[in-house]
Amino acid sequence: MSQRQVLQVFEQYQKARTQFVQTVAELASRPQNIETLQNAGVLSLLRPLLLDVVPTIQQTAALALGRLANYNDDLAEAVVKGEILPQLVYSLAEQNRFYKKAAAFVLRAVAKHSPQLAQSVVDSGAVDSLVVCLEEFDPGVKEAAAWALGYIARHNAELAQAVVDSGAVPLLVLCIQEPELSLKRIAASALSDICKHSPELAQTVVDAGAIAHLAQMILNPDAKLKRQVFSALSQISKHSVDLAEMVVEAEIFPAVLTCLKDPDEYVKKNVATLIREIAKHTPEGVVQLAIALSEEPEDHIQAAAAWALGQIGRHTPEHSKAVAMANVLPKLLQCYLRAEASEDLQTKSKKALKNILQKCVHLSSLEPLLHDAPPNVLKHVVGQFSKVLPHDSKARRLFVTSGGLKKIQEIKTEPGSALAEYVNTINNCYPEEIVK
Known part of the structure; x- marks a missing residue:
């Protein structure tokens, strides 16, 4: 047998391996093929190909394994049991x-299913090893590593x-400063996690300087990035007064209010969550x-401010008190009654008043408000007095x-x-002669 014929055997073997991993990777991208691949013992066939001498075969084998592990926790568990992770x-x-x-x-696909995996x-x-990858020059490697760590x-x-x-x-804080949008998003998401x-x-995360860099991205035009930024700031703010105040000190509020008009519903939702988390801990x-x-x-x-105040005030009597003591109710009423105000401002002011008053x-x-409110708002104001006065003698005297x-009688x-x-109900709290 000539040397060429011998080498041809190896070439055919390499072609077969290449075709196998490429086909399996393609098949694994479709959910309907997963069970068949699993029953055919695909994991044990892919594992040795991770050590193949040909780099593209190694990479495609890993891609196929990732797609399989991503599908469900049983396959992810099989990847672990097959000692593929080391x-x-x-x-x-x-x-x-x-x-x-x-x-x-692959590591991300395994990790996502459960704490045990x-x-x-x-x-x-x-x-x-993933942290070392965060220092790679290639942004795609950083992105993949940040995603897995998150x-x-x-x-x-x-x-x-x-x-x-x-x-x-x-290193994740450095990643959110990189120019690539997808890397910024995933790094911000990992910090939130x-x-x-x-x-x-x-x-x-705060000690690593994350807040200042996250705050700079609030007005980025990319909606997906803004969602992750607001999520991370919310997760920081929710824990304590000190952490919430650190977020406020980054002077985020003008930008935050602008984002309450964002066309992306998830951005608006995440903004509202951030405002609520801050308001839980600090009146700022x-x-x-x-x-x-x-x-x-x-x-x-x-x-946007009216809407946010309504969202805060609707939670508990403590929240509504914090809003009311900031002298917000008369301002909301002015916005609602102002003839030249936009329809959106009037609607949101009215809704916020109702949320807070309840x-x-x-x-x-x-x-x-007893002196200034129109009947449709006055109803809610008087309703609150009727709830409190029967049970509070000091409030009745005041x-x-x-x-x-006297105003109630008018x-x-x-x-x-x-x-x-x-x-x-209010009149019945008092002797008849006082009411007269």
Whole structure:
């Protein structure tokens, strides 16, 4: 047999391996093929190809494994039991950028399903190798590594701590400063996944300087990036007064209010969550919104502030009190009644008033509205007095001396209406001679 014939055997073998992994990777991208591939023993056939002498075969084998592991937790478990992870981890340090992206994809696909599978990825030593990939020159490798680290961290505090202990956080903060949009998004998402579990983990992210860089991206035109930015800032703010104040000190509120008019519904939702998380811990969020409501010249920003205040005030009596004490209710009423105000501002102001009033039991904040509110708002104001006065003797005395009870007698009501019932409930709290 000639040398050429001998070499031809090897060429045919290489072609067959190449065709096999490419076909399997293609088949694995379609859910209807997964069970058949699994029953055919595809995992045990792909594993040795991760060590193939031909780089493209290695990469395509890893891609196929990632697609299989991504499909369900049974296949991800099979990848773990097949002892494939150590080989991938080893290759992350040794191979080229194409292989590193594919290997990180497999690790992410395994980690996403459950804390137990994510722990298997950690136990394989993958976290340290993925962190090294965050320092690669190629943005695609960084992106794949950041994505995998985020999927590990999202499950629980212990797994997030493992990611933090590996030194990932400062590198993820560097990644959000890179020019590539997709890398910014995924790095911000990973930071959010780390922050969400505990104040200590959130503080680690803050100490790495994340807030300032996240704040700079609030007005980025990319909606997906803005969602991740607001999510990360919310996860930081939710834990404590100190963390919420650090976010506020980044002077984010003018930009945040602008984003409440964003056409992307998820951006608006994430903005509202951020505002609520800040308002839970510090009145500064409410103060900033109150300033915007009274000082911003543009109706659309006032409307956004009104909407946000309504979202805060609707939660609990404590939240509504914080909003009411910022002197927001008269300002909302002015916006609602202003003839030249936009329809959007009037609608949102009216809705915010209703949301806040239905929870507010801070009567001294409500009393000015007795004199100024139109009937459709007055109904809600009087309703709150009718809830509190029967059970609070001090409030009853103050209501007489402040002239509130006198004002109630001046309200014209239709017999049988809700407003008439509220007025009767209040009058019944007092002796007849005081009412007269």
